[in-house]
Amino acid sequence: MATPKGTHFVITANFIDSGAPAYRRSDGSWSTSLQEAHPAATEAERDEMLAAASKEESVIADPYPFAVRLEGSAIDPLTAREEIRAKGPTVPIRRPDAAA
Amino acid sequence: MYQYDQYDQQIVEERARQFRGQVQRRIDGEVTENEFKPLRLQNGLYMQLHAYMFRIAIPYGVLSSKQVRKLAHLARSYDRGYGHITTRQNIQFNWPQLEAIPTMLDELASVQMHAIQTSGNCVRNITSDPFAGVAPDELEDPRPYCELLRQWSTFHPEFAFLPRKFKIAVTGTPSQDRAAIRFHDIGVRIVNNEAGERGFEVWAGGGMGRTPFIGQIVRPFVRYNDLLAFVESILRVYNRYGRRDNKFKARIKILVDELGIEEFRRRVEEDFARSTNPALQLERAEVDRVTASFRPPPYEPESSARGDAAALAERTSNDAAFARWRKTNVLSHKVPGYDIVVLSLKHPDIPPGDISDTQLDRVAELADRYSFGEVRTTHTQNMVLTDVRDADLCELYDKLVALDMATPTFRLLGDIIACPGLDYCALANARSIPLSLELAKRFENIDYQEDVGPCSIKISGCINACGHHHVGNIGILGINKNGEEVYQLMLGGHDSDSASIGKILGPALREDQVADAVEKVLSKYLDTRNGADETFLECYRRLGPDPFKEAAYGA
Amino acid sequence: MKVVRDRKVVEDAWQLVTDDEAAGDHSIVSLARWNAERDALLAEGKSAGVVIRSGESPDDVEDLERAPLVAVDFPAFTDGRGYSTARLLRSRLGYKGEIRAIGDVMRDEMFLMHRCGIDSFAVKAGKDIEKALTAFDDFSVTYQAAADDERPLFRRVHR
Numbered sequence: 001m002a003t004p005k006g007t008h009f010v011i012t013a014n015f016i017d018s019g020a021p022a023y024r025r026s027d028g029s030w031s032t033s034l035q036e037a038h039p040a041a042t043e044a045e046r047d048e049m050l051a052a053a054s055k056e057e058s059v060i061a062d063p064y065p066f067a068v069r070l071e072g073s074a075i076d077p078l079t080a081r082e083e084i085r086a087k088g089p090t091v092p093i094r095r096p097d098a099a100a
Numbered sequence: 101m102y103q104y105d106q107y108d109q110q111i112v113e114e115r116a117r118q119f120r121g122q123v124q125r126r127i128d129g130e131v132t133e134n135e136f137k138p139l140r141l142q143n144g145l146y147m148q149l150h151a152y153m154f155r156i157a158i159p160y161g162v163l164s165s166k167q168v169r170k171l172a173h174l175a176r177s178y179d180r181g182y183g184h185i186t187t188r189q190n191i192q193f194n195w196p197q198l199e200a201i202p203t204m205l206d207e208l209a210s211v212q213m214h215a216i217q218t219s220g221n222c223v224r225n226i227t228s229d230p231f232a233g234v235a236p237d238e239l240e241d242p243r244p245y246c247e248l249l250r251q252w253s254t255f256h257p258e259f260a261f262l263p264r265k266f267k268i269a270v271t272g273t274p275s276q277d278r279a280a281i282r283f284h285d286i287g288v289r290i291v292n293n294e295a296g297e298r299g300f301e302v303w304a305g306g307g308m309g310r311t312p313f314i315g316q317i318v319r320p321f322v323r324y325n326d327l328l329a330f331v332e333s334i335l336r337v338y339n340r341y342g343r344r345d346n347k348f349k350a351r352i353k354i355l356v357d358e359l360g361i362e363e364f365r366r367r368v369e370e371d372f373a374r375s376t377n378p379a380l381q382l383e384r385a386e387v388d389r390v391t392a393s394f395r396p397p398p399y400e401p402e403s404s405a406r407g408d409a410a411a412l413a414e415r416t417s418n419d420a421a422f423a424r425w426r427k428t429n430v431l432s433h434k435v436p437g438y439d440i441v442v443l444s445l446k447h448p449d450i451p452p453g454d455i456s457d458t459q460l461d462r463v464a465e466l467a468d469r470y471s472f473g474e475v476r477t478t479h480t481q482n483m484v485l486t487d488v489r490d491a492d493l494c495e496l497y498d499k500l501v502a503l504d505m506a507t508p509t510f511r512l513l514g515d516i517i518a519c520p521g522l523d524y525c526a527l528a529n530a531r532s533i534p535l536s537l538e539l540a541k542r543f544e545n546i547d548y549q550e551d552v553g554p555c556s557i558k559i560s561g562c563i564n565a566c567g568h569h570h571v572g573n574i575g576i577l578g579i580n581k582n583g584e585e586v587y588q589l590m591l592g593g594h595d596s597d598s599a600s601i602g603k604i605l606g607p608a609l610r611e612d613q614v615a616d617a618v619e620k621v622l623s624k625y626l627d628t629r630n631g632a633d634e635t636f637l638e639c640y641r642r643l644g645p646d647p648f649k650e651a652a653y654g655a
Numbered sequence: 656m657k658v659v660r661d662r663k664v665v666e667d668a669w670q671l672v673t674d675d676e677a678a679g680d681h682s683i684v685s686l687a688r689w690n691a692e693r694d695a696l697l698a699e700g701k702s703a704g705v706v707i708r709s710g711e712s713p714d715d716v717e718d719l720e721r722a723p724l725v726a727v728d729f730p731a732f733t734d735g736r737g738y739s740t741a742r743l744l745r746s747r748l749g750y751k752g753e754i755r756a757i758g759d760v761m762r763d764e765m766f767l768m769h770r771c772g773i774d775s776f777a778v779k780a781g782k783d784i785e786k787a788l789t790a791f792d793d794f795s796v797t798y799q800a801a802a803d804d805e806r807p808l809f810r811r812v813h814r
Contacts, residue, residue: 004642014147016126016127016198017197017198017199018152018197018198019147019148019150019151019152019153019197019198020150020151021149021150055131057129057132058127058129058572061147061441062133062147078583079583080522080530080531080580080583080584080585081522081528083151083284084149084522084523084531085149085150088150089150089523089524090523090531090534090535090606091531091533091534091537092449092450092451093180093182094180094181094182094454094456095182095449095450095454095456095459095504096460097456097458098502098503098504
C-alpha cells in the first residue's frame with residue numbers, strides 16, 4: 001500500500017523548550033496542534049515557509065516539511081510517524097498504581 | 101558499589117554546571133542548534149518525536165537505593181511519572197523540559213549520578229554482567245574494571261568526537277557471557293593465561309545496527325596492567341582511521357571489516373608499542389582503591405540466610421505460582437543461602453522495561469530490606485536484587501506480586517526486549533511496543549512458556565537495532581514500506597558465547613501477521629525438537645531455517 | 656591570525672598560505688609543501704609552520720622539530736582526528752613548539768583541545784573570541800592522562 005498522495009504541505013519542527021512537535025501557522029507562529037497548521041498548497045509556498053522557519057532558532061529546531069491531505073478542514077498527516085507525532089504514543093504511558 | 105570521592109563528585113558537579121551554561125547559551129542564541137546538538141548529546145539529551153528524551157547513566161547497571169529514590173523523584177517532578185530501562189543498562193525519561201535538565205543534573209550529582217556520554221560520538225556507558233560479583237561461575241568481578249574504564253573514558257579529551265558512538269562491555273565469566281561482549285565495539289573478558297596470570301582477552305569490532313558483526317579477538321591476552329593502555333590504542337586507531345564519510349559506515353566494526361583483523365591488529369599493536377607512557381599502567385593502589393568499594397556485603401552465615409527452609413519448601417510445593425517464579429526468576433548465588441532475584445519489568449500490559457515512580461520507590465525499599473541497599477539493571481530491560489536470603493524469598497515474592505514485578509518469565513518468551521520504537525523515537529520506522537504487548541499477550545500462558553523453554557524475542561523499530569533484534573532467538577525488525585509499518589522476522593540470533601546473528605526467515609509481515617507467524621515457528625519447534633531439553637536455538641541450529649520458514653509462510 | 660593563547664586574545668603574524676601562493680615570513684604551509692620546501696621556507700631567519708589536515712599523520716612531517724608552529728586543522732568540529740594528531744605531536748613525538756587549532760574552532764571544544772596539547776586557538780569567525788577565554792575553566796579536575804598532564808588523576812593526588 002503506497003503512501004496516499006498529499007494535497008498540501010505542513011512545516012513542522014520541535015519547540016526547543018519542551019521538545020514538543022511544533023506546527024507553523026499561517027501567521028508564522030507555532031502551534032502544538034497539527035490541526036492549527038497552515039497547509040501550503042504549492043511547493044513554492046512550502047519552500048518559502050521552510051526558509052522562514054529555518055531562521056527561528058530561538059523558538060524551534062530542525063524544521064522540515066511533510067505532505068498532508070486536507071479532508072475538509074481537517075489535516076490528515078498520511079504517515080504513521082506524523083500521526084504519532086500529532087497524537088502522541090499509541091501505547092500506555094505509565095503503569096497505573098495498584099490499588100493500595 | 102563505587103563511592104565517589106571528592107574528585108568524582110567535583111567532576112559531575114562541574115559537568116552539570118558546564119551544561120547549564122551551554123543550555124543558557126542555546127536559549128540566548130549564542131550557539132546554534134547544530135552547535136548545541138553534539139553538546140546536548142554528550143549529556144544524554146535527545147530530541148525525539150514528542151519531547152526531549154533524557155538518558156541517565158547507570159554505570160555497569162549498579163544502583164543504590166538512594167539513587168533509585170532520586171530517579172523516582174525525578175520521574176515524578178520533571179517527567180510523567182515513569183522511566184524506561186534500556187538495553188545498555190541505563191534509564192531514560194521521555195518528557196523533560198530543556199530548562200529542567202540542568203536542575204535534574206544537579207539533583208543527579210547529589211546522589212553520585214550523571215548523564216555523561218550516554219549519547220554522542222564518544223565512549224558510552226561501560227556495561228557488564230548484571231550478576232557481577234555474585235554469580236557462581238565468575239572468575240573475577242568485572243565491576244572494578246568497568247569503573248576504571250568509566251573514569252578513563254569520562255571526558256577523555258582525545259576521544260570526544262569519534263567517528264561514531266563507542267560501546268564497551270566487560271565480563272568476568274569464562275563462559276556464558278552475560279554482557280554480550282561479542283557485540284560491542286570493545287569487549288573485554290577477564291582471563292588467566294597458561295601461567296595462571298590474570299589478564300584480559302580483548303575483542304573489537306562487534307556490533308548490531310545496519311550491518312551486524314560478531315567481534316573478533318584483537319589480543320587473546322593483554323597483561324593486567326596494560327588494560328587501559330591497550331584499550332586506548334584501539335580507540336586511537338578508531339579515531340584516526342574510522343570512516344567519517346558515511347554515518348552508516350562509521351562504527352569500528354566497519355573499520356575492522358574493511359582493514360581485516362590482521363591489519364587492524366597491526367595498527368593497534370603499533371600504537372600500543374609506541375605507547376610508552378607508564379601513567380597508563382594500572383597501578384596497584386588505584387585498583388585496590390576502586391576494588392575496595394566492591395567488597396562483598398556482610399553476608400549472614402548459611403543457617404541464618406536459609407531461615408525456615410521447611411517453610412520455603414512447603415510454599416514451593418503448595419503454591420504453584422510461587423514455585424514457578426522461584427524456578428525462573430530466582431538464580432543461584434555463589435554464597436550458600438543467598439539468591440539472585442530478577443525483578444521482572446515485563447508484563448502483557450506494560451511496555452517492556454518501563455517502571456513507574458511508585459515502583460521505583462518500592463524497589464528502593466526492597467533493596468534496603470532484602471539486598472543490602474543495592475539493585476541492578478540488565479540489558480534485557482529487567483532489574484535484579486543480587487543478594488537476597490532464602491529466608492526472605494516468600495515475603496519478597498508477595499511484595500513483587502503486588503508491584504506487578506513478579507512475572508515469572510525471565511529468559512522465557514515473555515521476557516521480550518523492545519526498543520521504544522516509533523511511539524517515541526525520532527529514528528524509528530515502525531512501532532515496536534504494541535507488537536511486544538501483543539506477543540506478550542499471545543504467549544501469556546506460563547505453562548506454554550515453560551514448555552518452550554529459554555527463547556528470547558527481541559524487537560527493534562528500525563535498523564539501528566536498539567532492541568538487539570539481530571541477537572534474538574526470534575528477532576523482529578520493524579521497517580517502513582511505502583508508508584506502512586511491516587516486520588521482518590529472523591531466527592537464530594544469540595548474544596553469548598556461541599554468538600550468532602539472526603537470519604531473515606522470509607518476506608516481511610504485516611503487524612497482524614507477526615504473532616501467528618511466531619506461533620507457527622514455535623509449534624514447529626515443539627513438534628521437531630529432540631526432547632524437551634533441546635532449546636529453541638539448538639533446534640534451529642540443528643534443522644536450519646527451512647522447516648521454520650515453511651511453517652511460518654507455508655500453506 | 657587572531658588567537659587565544661595563554662588565556663589572552665592576541666594577534667600574531669602567522670598566516671595560512673595555499674600551495675599556489677608565495678610563502679613569506681610566518682607562513683603556515685601544507686605538509687607536502689613543508690616536506691619539499693622547508694629549507695627555503697626557513698632560510699634567512701624566516702619562520703614557517705606546517706598544517707596537518709585531518710587525514711594526515713604527524714609521523715609524516717619531516718624535521719618536525721624545526722617547525723616553530725604546527726597548525727592542526729579541524730575541518731568540522733565533529734571531526735575529532737585533530738585531537739589525536741595534537742596528542743601524538745605533543746606526547747609521542749615530543750614536539751616542543753606551538754600547536755595551534757584552526758578551522759571549526761569554538762569555545763566549547765577548547766578545554767579538550769588544550770588537554771590534547773594545543774596551545775593556541777584560532778576561534779572561528781562569527782564567534783566571540785573574548786567569551787571563549789572562559790573555556791579553560793570548564794573543569795578543575797580531570798580523570799585521565801593527556802598531553803597537558805601525562806599523569807592520570809590517581810597519580811596527581813591522593814585518592
